[in-house]
Amino acid sequence: MRIGELARLAGVSIRSLRYxxxxxxxxxARTPAGYRIYADGDIERVARIQLLYAAGMRSSCIADVLGCVNGDGTEAYAEPAPDLIAGLIPVRERIVRQIAELGDSLTVLDRILGAARGPLDVTRT
Structure with a gap:
């Protein structure tokens, strides 16, 4: 598929894909005319890249992490290098803290909304 189609299917900009x-x-891959050609698996790869960026990871770290992910659609992972593990531990700790903080924020919002409207059904979003 060409870059515009991947951008549309992955929900990102063409500029992001170029970056x-x-x-x-x-x-x-490139055609003889120089056009980019993407594989179907690149849709999932872009989604994974987006998740890792959203988690606050830098592109150099994301590249290392993607090197551990098999691109065959399975959930199989290659063993990471020891220096990658050491670099990912603080990233994981930061994400865990953010999840806890978001949970606290959600509790506050639920209490405010509950006070304004009565009990809130938190199973619906």
Whole structure:
């Protein structure tokens, strides 16, 4: 698929896809005319890149993490290098803290909404 189709299917901008390529996160094939051609698996790869960026990871770390993920659609992972593990531990700790803080924020909002409207059904979003 071409870059516009991947952007549409993955819900990202063409500019983002070009940036991911510059950072070594995506490696599309090229036609003789120079057009980028992406594989179907790149949709999932872009989604994973987006998740890792949202988690606050830098592109160099994301590239290392993606190197541990098999691109065959399975949940199999390669063993990471020891220096990658050491770098991911503080990232994981930060994410755990953020989850806890978001949970606290949600509790406050639920209490405010509950006080305004009565008991809140938190199973619906």
């Amino acid at each position: 991911y390529e510059e950072q070594g996160l995506l490696a599309p």
